[in-house]
Amino acid sequence: MINHHLYKKEGVNVAFSSKILEKVRLIIKRYPDGKQKSALLPILHIAQEESGGYLNVEIMDYVASLLEIQPIEVYEVATFYTMFNLEKTGTYLIEVCRTGPCAISGGEHILDYLEKKLNIKTGETTSDGLFTLKTTECLGACGNAPVMQVNTEYYEFLSNEKIDLILDTLKKMANGNKPEGSRWVEKF
Amino acid sequence: MVKVTIDNISIEVEDGTMILEAARKIGGKIVPPAMCYYSKLKKTGGKCRTCLVKVAESSSRDPRPMPKLVASCSTPVQDGMVVQNITSKEVLDARKAIVEFLLINHPLDCPVCDQAGECDLQDLSFLHGVMATRYEEGRREYPAIDIGSYIKLHMNRCIHCYRCVFVADQLTDQRVHGMFYRSDSMEISTYIQNVVDNDFSGNVIDACPVGALTDRTFRFKSRVWFLKPIDAHRECNKCCGKVTAWMFGNEIYRITGRKDQWGEVEEFICNECRFERKEIKDWFIEGPRKIKRQSVISANKYEKLLKPNQK
Amino acid sequence: MGRKILTGLVTVPGIRSFPVYRGEGGYMSVEKALCEMTPIDIIKEVTKSGLRGRGGAGFPTGLKWSFLDRKPDKPHYLVCNADESEPGTFKDRFLMENMPHLLIEGLIISSFALGANTCYIYVRGEFKYIIGLLNKAIREAYENKFLGENILGTGYSLDIFVHPGAGAYICGEETALLESLKGKRGNPRIKPPFPAYKGLYDCPTVVNNVETIATVGPIIIMGGEEYASIGKGKSTGTKLISACGNINNPGVYEIELGLPVEDFIYSQEYCGGIRDGKRLKAVVAGGSSVPVLPADLILSTPQGQKRLITFESMQEGGFDSGTMLGSGGFIVYNEDQCMVRNTWNFTRFYRHESCGQCSPCREGTGWMEKVLYRIEHGKGKVSDIDLLVSVANKIEGNTICPLGDAAAWPVASAIRHFRHEFEYHIEHPEICNRMDHGKLIEQPAASIKYR
Ligand SMILES: Cc1cc2nc3c(=O)[nH]c(=O)nc-3n(C[C@H](O)[C@H](O)[C@H](O)COP(=O)(O)O)c2cc1C
Ligand code: SF4
Ligand code: SF4
Ligand code: FES
Ligand code: FES
Numbered sequence: 001m002i003n004h005h006l007y008k009k010e011g012v013n014v015a016f017s018s019k020i021l022e023k024v025r026l027i028i029k030r031y032p033d034g035k036q037k038s039a040l041l042p043i044l045h046i047a048q049e050e051s052g053g054y055l056n057v058e059i060m061d062y063v064a065s066l067l068e069i070q071p072i073e074v075y076e077v078a079t080f081y082t083m084f085n086l087e088k089t090g091t092y093l094i095e096v097c098r099t100g101p102c103a104i105s106g107g108e109h110i111l112d113y114l115e116k117k118l119n120i121k122t123g124e125t126t127s128d129g130l131f132t133l134k135t136t137e138c139l140g141a142c143g144n145a146p147v148m149q150v151n152t153e154y155y156e157f158l159s160n161e162k163i164d165l166i167l168d169t170l171k172k173m174a175n176g177n178k179p180e181g182s183r184w185v186e187k188f
Numbered sequence: 189m190v191k192v193t194i195d196n197i198s199i200e201v202e203d204g205t206m207i208l209e210a211a212r213k214i215g216g217k218i219v220p221p222a223m224c225y226y227s228k229l230k231k232t233g234g235k236c237r238t239c240l241v242k243v244a245e246s247s248s249r250d251p252r253p254m255p256k257l258v259a260s261c262s263t264p265v266q267d268g269m270v271v272q273n274i275t276s277k278e279v280l281d282a283r284k285a286i287v288e289f290l291l292i293n294h295p296l297d298c299p300v301c302d303q304a305g306e307c308d309l310q311d312l313s314f315l316h317g318v319m320a321t322r323y324e325e326g327r328r329e330y331p332a333i334d335i336g337s338y339i340k341l342h343m344n345r346c347i348h349c350y351r352c353v354f355v356a357d358q359l360t361d362q363r364v365h366g367m368f369y370r371s372d373s374m375e376i377s378t379y380i381q382n383v384v385d386n387d388f389s390g391n392v393i394d395a396c397p398v399g400a401l402t403d404r405t406f407r408f409k410s411r412v413w414f415l416k417p418i419d420a421h422r423e424c425n426k427c428c429g430k431v432t433a434w435m436f437g438n439e440i441y442r443i444t445g446r447k448d449q450w451g452e453v454e455e456f457i458c459n460e461c462r463f464e465r466k467e468i469k470d471w472f473i474e475g476p477r478k479i480k481r482q483s484v485i486s487a488n489k490y491e492k493l494l495k496p497n498q499k
Numbered sequence: 500m501g502r503k504i505l506t507g508l509v510t511v512p513g514i515r516s517f518p519v520y521r522g523e524g525g526y527m528s529v530e531k532a533l534c535e536m537t538p539i540d541i542i543k544e545v546t547k548s549g550l551r552g553r554g555g556a557g558f559p560t561g562l563k564w565s566f567l568d569r570k571p572d573k574p575h576y577l578v579c580n581a582d583e584s585e586p587g588t589f590k591d592r593f594l595m596e597n598m599p600h601l602l603i604e605g606l607i608i609s610s611f612a613l614g615a616n617t618c619y620i621y622v623r624g625e626f627k628y629i630i631g632l633l634n635k636a637i638r639e640a641y642e643n644k645f646l647g648e649n650i651l652g653t654g655y656s657l658d659i660f661v662h663p664g665a666g667a668y669i670c671g672e673e674t675a676l677l678e679s680l681k682g683k684r685g686n687p688r689i690k691p692p693f694p695a696y697k698g699l700y701d702c703p704t705v706v707n708n709v710e711t712i713a714t715v716g717p718i719i720i721m722g723g724e725e726y727a728s729i730g731k732g733k734s735t736g737t738k739l740i741s742a743c744g745n746i747n748n749p750g751v752y753e754i755e756l757g758l759p760v761e762d763f764i765y766s767q768e769y770c771g772g773i774r775d776g777k778r779l780k781a782v783v784a785g786g787s788s789v790p791v792l793p794a795d796l797i798l799s800t801p802q803g804q805k806r807l808i809t810f811e812s813m814q815e816g817g818f819d820s821g822t823m824l825g826s827g828g829f830i831v832y833n834e835d836q837c838m839v840r841n842t843w844n845f846t847r848f849y850r851h852e853s854c855g856q857c858s859p860c861r862e863g864t865g866w867m868e869k870v871l872y873r874i875e876h877g878k879g880k881v882s883d884i885d886l887l888v889s890v891a892n893k894i895e896g897n898t899i900c901p902l903g904d905a906a907a908w909p910v911a912s913a914i915r916h917f918r919h920e921f922e923y924h925i926e927h928p929e930i931c932n933r934m935d936h937g938k939l940i941e942q943p944a945a946s947i948k949y950r
Binding site: 234235236237238240256257259262263282285286288289290292293322323325326347348367369370371372373374 | 667684688689850851852853854855856857858859861862863864865866869870873886893896897898899
């Protein structure tokens with residue numbers, strides 16, 4: 001729970017492509033003049049996806065410059081919301097819902113099974129860098145419990161067999177590109 | 189002007205005044221304690237909940253009581269409002285609870301804390317707290333870090349009042365520290381290695397109600413109650429230059445803003461005055477400063493103790 | 500069969516797309532409202548319908564709208580609360596996923612009634628897929644001139660934007676939501692001033708739940724009086740109830756308010772009874788924040804009448820033996836579930852989701868979670884139970900926003916109704932480390948009230 005560690009710049013260069021910059025401009029335009037800070041959450045979602053699934057200091061500074069706000073305002077927001085990762089994760093970030101409704105419908109056993117199957121503990125990443133296993137709170141899909149999300153896709157009505165299938169498919173997909181229409185830029 | 193009655197004492201104040209400010213106008217025991225509100229900074233208050241009071245009658249037009257206790261620092265008075273502070277058991281109980289909450293994760297390291305003796309939390313727990321703690325779980329522990337050459341951050345002691353954030357927002361041109369994460373892992377930090385250095389950044393030390401932000405140039409030099417507060421001033425082109433110099437013999441151990449009876453500085457001072465003018469010749473001495481607060485400084489609780497290096 | 504005002508068309512294939520929706524009579528309410536009614540007429544109609552907020556608090560929507568500061572010197576905003584993160588609640592997702600145009604229809608009418616020319620839908624960030632669906636539907640509405648400049652030639656213009664959250668339950672609280680919409684941390688603020696005076700960008704703003712807004716269209720078509728004739732007493736109309744947990748048919752159901760809880764849980768039309776032939780142990784009826792009730796008290800009120808799904812009937816018995824309808828998220832527990840572990844689970848949720856601003860909630864939720872963790876993991880003491888009750892009482896009512904209360908109620912009510920389970924854990928440290936280990940707890944004969 002205690003963070004208090006100071007992050008370092010990674011010394012990488014970041015910049016959005018012109019296509020994304022155009023989208024960013026459109027997003028900023030949704031808010032009244034001078035309220036461009038409102039666009040912070042949508043743009044951080046895009047930034048996280050563009051920088052490999054997590055927000056490093058450089059990309060946050062870059063977002064701050066795009067929105068003409070101070071970097072500290074971006075750090076404060078990025079640390080508040082759980083969807084933003086501050087550390088590098090595996091290719092697939094598996095987040096199993098562990099809140100009440102899922103837990104009483106077998107969610108705890110799903111987590112146990114995933115730990116056994118991936119041979120890691122919750123919070124760890126597999127040695128091949130493919131999977132990071134985490135827990136999350138209610139995903140708003142309790143009727144389809146147990147639920148987990150992998151990166152930003154939902155997987156519902158989980159069972160051990162279904163987990164086997166999902167992991168196999170993900171492993172096969174690991175080198176392929178994302179299916180069209182599933183990126184944040186395209187959703188906005 | 190509107191009329192408000194606090195603990196059976198009535199006073200007329202300007203429309204829009206907060207209950208707490210009205211109480212301060214009356215003064216004395218009926219003033220609710222404040223840990224996060226700071227009248228010199230905009231938008232502060234509402235967070236610590238130590239200033240909760242009961243509104244027994246909302247106004248003369250609508251004499252119904254407010255359903256919950258309200259934060260007196262952020263609730264404006266209305267004409268005919270009747271407020272209970274120390275006359276309400278509910279309020280006193282709630283305040284005790286808040287003190288308990290503020291202390292459960294506090295390290296209680298007063299013996300090694302530079303703020304001891306002038307700490308709002310010490311005063312608060314002394315006046316409103318309960319003696320024994322019911323908390324047996326682990327406490328939050330953070331390493332202390334330096335944020336720049338002048339200021340030390342002991343996150344362990346922070347009560348999350350946000351005052352330092354508002355100081356940086358309202359007095360300095362660029363804020364480099366802030367509140368991160370959330371819930372009970374919320375913390376003050378700079379996120380990346382960064383230096384809080386700005387002409388007015390030192391004011392976070394005065395505004396911090398506890399020993400979370402302390403003066404590195406004064407660290408462990410002395411306990412405050414061994415020092416004599418003297419009002420002094422100098423010509424300064426950055427700030428008002430009016431300070432309190434904390435002296436031991438003829439030496440200035442540290443400089444702070446001049447704190448009023450509510451523990452708030454009268455005027456903010458610049459870093460040059462605070463950290464770099466420690467020679468007596470830098471200052472015009474005005475005379476001893478009376479510290480009116482409850483603190484052990486004025487209560488002389490430690491009078492008979494010897495300073496460690498005085499043996 | 501109750502009337503299906505919101506979900507009647509869900510089964511029509513392709514209803515998500517504009518042409519199909521329009522073909523089924525969609526957007527007729529917009530035509531009626533914008534061309535034949537004034538904003539005041541609309542507010543009157545909504546007031547007459549008795550519609551109450553579906554986001555949790557049940558505040559009358561017409562009344563809320565009438566509070567809006569109508570001075571024309573500042574822009575007005577309508578913000579639709581689609582943050583839906585309350586454990587047990589997933590009705591808004593169902594509505595947005597299946598009937599996106601119904602929501603847009605409601606948003607147009609409501610914005611018109613409130614004099615708002617900009618409207619934001621704040622959707623929780625995890626619903627990325629829903630965000631895509633909504634944006635597609637909004638695009639269709641623009642293409643068909645139901646959004647944009649000069650809608651239906653009335654001179655009225657409206658823009659709707661979808662704004663994503665990023666994982667914070669507290670952003671469902673309306674003032675936190677508005678902060679978050681400004682690109683800040685989701686810290687609630689003290690009310691007053693209410694958003695109706697000082698909301699988004701300090702302008703008059705109304706925040707309404709997805710379901711509330713979606714109901715506005717049908718109300719305009721059928722008339723407020725007709726809508727008010729459905730339901731019971733001050734709980735008018737229909738409501739979406741999301742049911743989950745150990746039941747045969749988890750899902751979202753539209754019911755007429757006033758349906759007995761017993762019928763809802765046991766009839767084939769709805770939950771279909773408890774799964775695997777087990778018995779009913781407890782129900783949390785309004786999303787995790789409301790007090791949990793044991794089987795006998797959820798099915799009937801302390802006076803022995805059938806408990807109905809209405810705002811009033813749920814509250815009957817007060818805090819001792821009642822609960823709240825809240826957002827309508829039914830979480831149903833069978834006899835195997837452990838109430839101690841569940842309480843710890845919920846408290847951990849609130850600790851995780853507290854914004855951390857005010858001391859009672861920040862420190863109190865953490866404290867309760869640590870104590871409950873100890874009890875659940877075999878290190879509890881008898882005195883811990885009263886300590887928990889005391890801490891919960893001290894959080895309640897002393898915080899900035901209702902999340903503090905929401906964290907305190909589940910703990911206080913679980914101890915009130917299932918104290919023996921807490922005691923059993925403390926006496927038998929090895930008993931339980933999974934939710935369904937509740938069956939290992941020996942229940943004292945007097946307390947067996949399973950149904
Ligand atoms: C902690 C907390 C979480 C909330 N979450 C939601 C939510 O996810 N969705 C929602 O519609 N309302 C939520 N609310 C209620 C809102 O504050 C607000 O009352 C509601 O959006 C008003 O809309 P209504 O009048 O249509 O119900 C929440 C309230 C609190 C205190
Ligand atoms: S460091 Fe001090 S001033 Fe800043 S939030 Fe903590 S207690 Fe308040
Ligand atoms: S009650 Fe909790 S969530 Fe609400 S403002 Fe206070 S700390 Fe934040
Ligand atoms: S509890 Fe898992 S999705 Fe709600
Ligand atoms: S001083 Fe009023 S809440 Fe902190």
